[in-house]
Amino acid sequence: MTSGLCRERDVVTGSPRMPPHLLLLCRALARAGGVAVAPVALLYLGSALAELAPKPGRMAALWQAMPEMGVSVVPLADLLAAALLVGAPVVLGVTVLAHGVAARTTPRVQRLLIRDRRVAGMLGRVLSVIFGSALGLLFVTSALRAGVFEPVGAIFVLGAVLGPALASMVALAQWAAALRVLCRADLALALAEMQARASLAAHIDAPLFGGVPLSAVAHVPGGALAVPAPCSGVVQRLDVAALEACAAKAGIEVWIEHRPGETVLAGWPMARVSGAPEAAILAQLAQAFTLGPERIPDQDPRYGLSVLAETASRALSPMVQDSGTAVDVIQSLQRLLWDHTRQPRARQVRFARVHVPPPSDAALIEAAFGPLTRDGAGHIEVALPLFAALDSLTRCGREEMARAAQTLCDRLLESSETALAIRAQREELFAIIGAARR
Incomplete structure (x- = not known):
């Protein structure tokens, strides 16, 4: 598409x-x-x-x-x-x-x-x-x-x-x-983890794709002209170099509104520009956005994490009942996010005319563990390693991700109160969580 x-x-x-x-x-x-x-x-x-x-x-x-x-x-x-x-x-x-x-x-x-x-x-x-x-x-x-x-x-x-x-x-x-x-079925998991690791590595190397962070200092002007989406779809790739070249040629600045992985509808603003450029310039700017019917992992680090989380949720479905695969996925997600937080983010600005929304660590951990706090809450053999993974990420050193991990721990506790039918299992989980928080 x-x-x-x-x-x-x-x-x-x-x-x-x-x-x-x-x-x-x-x-x-x-x-x-x-x-x-x-x-x-x-x-x-x-x-x-x-x-x-x-x-x-x-x-x-x-x-x-x-x-x-x-x-x-x-x-x-x-x-x-x-x-x-x-x-x-x-x-x-x-x-x-x-x-x-x-x-x-x-x-x-x-x-x-x-x-x-x-x-x-x-x-x-x-x-x-x-x-x-x-x-x-x-x-x-x-x-x-x-x-x-x-x-x-x-x-x-x-x-x-x-x-x-x-x-x-x-x-x-x-x-x-x-x-x-x-x-072998485990090849699919290994491939998904490899793709997720590659996306996270690219995310660390260029979290803003070489652009300027879109923050309170570099806010979008009120009269900025929109670059409309030519069709409905998911932003798959973003060519910031092409945006910079076009902006330098026209003497304008560009503020991106949708990162790769986000959905836009036809006519929605994908970006906004300063000044009053011609329609041909807007068309050239639109060419820098690759839209498609589905997400791809190239510039979307959340995609690989979501694929792994979906695999774990499917393993916990009533038709499969494979808690071992779910635990393997949880451990993979824990390794991926922990290693991700150990790497310093690159802040080099190569395209000074293009302003990009900064990535969110909370979105990464939500994509990885959000569905599992719901689907794994009723399985004690899954809830325990899930809490251990989230608890370790509360000490990852990044404030935003640590807060999001703590929020997911609270959500897991609330879900387990009603999902775990056996009282002894609830007491075991609550005792472990209470000991970890002391």
Whole structure:
């Protein structure tokens, strides 16, 4: 649903970027073409060498038999090509099965798996080698039947047939090794944690994307002109460099109103600008906002935390009842946020004309643990590690996050009073919380 005004552009050149999956497709097609041409080139290389090779008399019988030897390989090549073409749907089917395993955690984890370029790149390599090898074998059999090579070219037939088959076997072995990990449900959790850690690291490096913090000192003027959203959607990416370049060209300042991860509707102000710029300038400013139908983790650190929290909530649903997975997720979230608070935030201002709303630590911890204070309150084996995680974050050293963690502790206590049906469990939880607060 990304609009024409919101296409992703390269920060350095300003030219539109090729979508990642289209780039992977082009690479796969190029690789398949190379694999398909290789056996044919080897076959014709043998034919060229035949013109230069000596023909000793004592080898005359073998020399005359080489065309028949080449033609006799045709059934084998046909069989290998058919086997490779049958193997491609099997690879795709197992890949769909792996995505189904990820979908059982949460649909957003499945989207993370689909967006993972390593998985897509591995699949592209395997399929390109398989289809390229099958196509190359078909070329070889056609050349053998037509007799377009010299007799000595039959020496290269075995290599031209077995080479693609061997390449396909190696590719399938690599894919089978990858699937042993891909089909495991805990891979989805590991991928979600890795994505969340990467988003938090980028958030630490550039919390304001290089802009000026939008605060009481740099407030939005009352008469600032709005930059309307060209379509409804979620702010996926924000190109502050493009905003700075456009603002410097027009001699204006820009105040951003929506960070990545927030929803805007068509016509809503995505930003406001000083002065009275022309409509063309407003259109150029709108191009710096990439809008889409769903959130992505690139510039939204809350997204990865929300995905992990949803996975834990799903594990606690009546149909699953997997409290162990929920505890694993709580520990992952605790590690992520604690490590996040240990890193100093970068405050370098590279774009002085663009004012960005500062991020909220309270929003991060709410995205991570907010749903779990509700869904985990009725499970003592989940409520105890959840309280331990929140209690540790009250001592993280960041005032805003510490206050938010304390608020979530109080919410967990209130929810557990009614959610825990067994009085002994309530007393155990209250005793632990009381001891921690003394």
